[in-house]
Amino acid sequence: MNKTNRRVLGVHLAVAAGGVIMLGPFVLMLAGAFLAGNPLGGELSPRITLDHFRDAWAALDWPRVYGTSLLVTGGIFIAQVATSLPIAYALARWEFRGRRPTFKVVLVCLVIPPQVTAIPIYFLMSGLGLLDSYSALILPSVGSGFCIYLFRQFILAIPPSMFDAARLDGVGPVAMLWRVVFPHVRPALVAAGVFSVVSHWNDLYWPSVMLTTDHVATVPYAVAGVSGPDSTVPLSVQLAVAALAALPLLVCFVLVQRHLVRGLVLTADGE
């Protein structure tokens, strides 16, 4: 017993040591943003001030930037679910011609980064006059290999008896989608939602390609504008800008994190 306790304590300490490194930058960010004085040269004073946040709030049109990011990430995720669930259901449940090649394409989409298609899509969007628009930020990310793969794995794990029972109740093959599949994939929706929202909310690359003005600037794009390597904004204010940019998503995540692993569990190996 004693030995077990000692081992648990050791694991606790090791995990905590790593955790300190993971948390360090956040602590520094909040310290530099909330404390008075210049963080460079160790001149931080223990006095708490909101001045940096006031300046940071004035540096950007935050309601508009938050709104744009919310619309873009929300739009992408809703469209991803609407298109991915049906194809995942078809790949998991139905035998049809072209099923295997279709799944192969999905796997390829899963591993090919969006950077690779950026220039042709830039051309396409520019030809359609859609640069600097919500369409340019949302539409190219709708087809998601990750969501399709995740949902397929999850649907494979739904007991076939569920589908049989529904069929006996007269549920048609398409209606099965919202009568059986949808209620069962909720945990996977959380997992897919976390990964999709996190990656698109934070992404700097795609907006950097598709945007030429601040008209539909997302949070990372706007932040990169005020806090690049050559920024003249004081570091404390930059840190407050960083906090304003990063905190909404962090808070949202803490609220849903309980469901995250459960959503991936059934998918990674099936239980």
Next chain:
Amino acid sequence: MTPLLEASARTRLRTPRRYVPALLVTPAATFLMVFFIVPLSMVAVLTLFDYQPLTRSVSFVGLRNWHRILTSPELRQATVNTLLYAVMTVPVIVGVSLLAALGIHALPRWGALWRTVYFLPTIATMAAMSVVWRWLFYPGAGPVDATIGRLTGATDWLHSTTLALPAIAVIGSWAGIGSSMVMFLAGLTSVPQHLHEAGRLDGAGPWHRFWHITWPALGPSTMFALIIATRDALRVFDQVHVMTDGGPLGSTETLADLQWRYGVSYLDIGSGSIVNTVLLGLVVVTVAAQYLAGGRRLERAGAR
């Protein structure tokens, strides 16, 4: 539960009506076709053209773009930097996240707290957190120079041609550990517990049990984590773009950043597409190698 999954795969239904799968597949297939397959097949073709942004005219130039880009050192340097970055980050991300997942999984309590802590860097906007990292690496006054710098003499990382890329890799590892850790944690919950009990009764030590029970069961998670970490390493852009902008002297220029500079900043679509083609080739070769070496576990993951 494995037999159940097999059953569900075996009872895949043959539909009497052919339009049903078509109806289900079409929406996603349309998006993947327009924004993935078609652009992907255009990448190599675009390298043969020259685009004049002012007149919006496109002209065929054959292999002239290739000749120009291949004789300039920038592409080679960006390729080497990207590969070095992947070599520095992928083993750290996969290794540390596996250890973190094993540790957190073994904790009788507070597991959720630490899981959240390790995942926070993944959620934090890189463009924002790079402000903090630039402060950490700030010459002289930054915490890195004040500690590591004073002990080892390695200072001013971001302005050093040898240390800037490792600095970018440190940041990338910090941000990348969370998502692979979650994949490992998900895999760990499906490790058959009765085998662990049996192993313990047979007197197998922790290392033995890990190697013969946990590790094989983690196969699909490991493949997934490895492939995603590699893909994300090869496309690294955000922290390069906001921390060093490829400098000093191109020592942190990566393929994704170079492609952005050529294709978007200079509107030199031909050269951008060449960088693009190289990036695509790199991703395809490394992922295919991992996929083949991993015994195609990714595809079988759901049907085992």
